[in-house]
Amino acid sequence: MRYALFSDIHGNLEALQAVLADIHTQQVDRLICLGDLVGYGASPNECVATVRGSGAEVIAGNHDQAATGQFDLGYFNENATSAILWTRQALSPEAREYLEALPLVITHPGMRVVHASPQNPGEWEYILSAHEAARQFRAFPELICFIGHSHFPRLYRLHNGRVRELNLPDDQPVELPADCRHLVNVGSVGQPRDSNPLAGWTLYESDEQRLTLRRVAYPVAEAQARILGTTLPSFLAGRLARGI
Numbered sequence: 001m002r003y004a005l006f007s008d009i010h011g012n013l014e015a016l017q018a019v020l021a022d023i024h025t026q027q028v029d030r031l032i033c034l035g036d037l038v039g040y041g042a043s044p045n046e047c048v049a050t051v052r053g054s055g056a057e058v059i060a061g062n063h064d065q066a067a068t069g070q071f072d073l074g075y076f077n078e079n080a081t082s083a084i085l086w087t088r089q090a091l092s093p094e095a096r097e098y099l100e101a102l103p104l105v106i107t108h109p110g111m112r113v114v115h116a117s118p119q120n121p122g123e124w125e126y127i128l129s130a131h132e133a134a135r136q137f138r139a140f141p142e143l144i145c146f147i148g149h150s151h152f153p154r155l156y157r158l159h160n161g162r163v164r165e166l167n168l169p170d171d172q173p174v175e176l177p178a179d180c181r182h183l184v185n186v187g188s189v190g191q192p193r194d195s196n197p198l199a200g201w202t203l204y205e206s207d208e209q210r211l212t213l214r215r216v217a218y219p220v221a222e223a224q225a226r227i228l229g230t231t232l233p234s235f236l237a238g239r240l241a242r243g244i
């Protein structure tokens, strides 16, 4: 089975369209969206409609829950809070209803998918080190778990009781040894933060046990212009060009 895993779109329609076009060149069997469809970017309704139309299975992220009032604003920094308040008033009733109903976890044979962490899927903690990843492996029984949330593509490998963080290089297949388990951050479509402005998504070939982080160019200036045409903080436009 060939899975396309994409996350953290954040209302960036231009990045989402480029990623879906790239996914469609890869003969995937299933699409899975790991949440944060909205928040930060200027096209929340368009992104919700496009994800719905893609046929992807979808889970909720913290921004989706905050934009629908299901999660408290106290968690967020100033720019994120401004973006959530803007997104709340911009969301159509249909988009809000859709986001409100999203589940927190998807499982398939041998794999689990959550937005932030398998241990506490609704508590939105960040996994940014091998140490933080280590206890997460006890929280899922499957071979592999996919996450988003931090916007940093990462691969954590459990082998003989030890967890190592490995490089997840752009556009190069990574083999997953059969005697290991893995926790994988699939990167971000709409707001990459690894100093690379290219949109990211992850191809998982389950029969071959192989992963590829794909990076995709998109018209950043168009996404920026949309943000600058609203009352969203201009910082949210600037960061897209730098991938931060």
Ligand code: ZN
Pocket: 008, 010, 036, 061, 063, 149, 150, 151
């Ligand atoms: Zn996010």
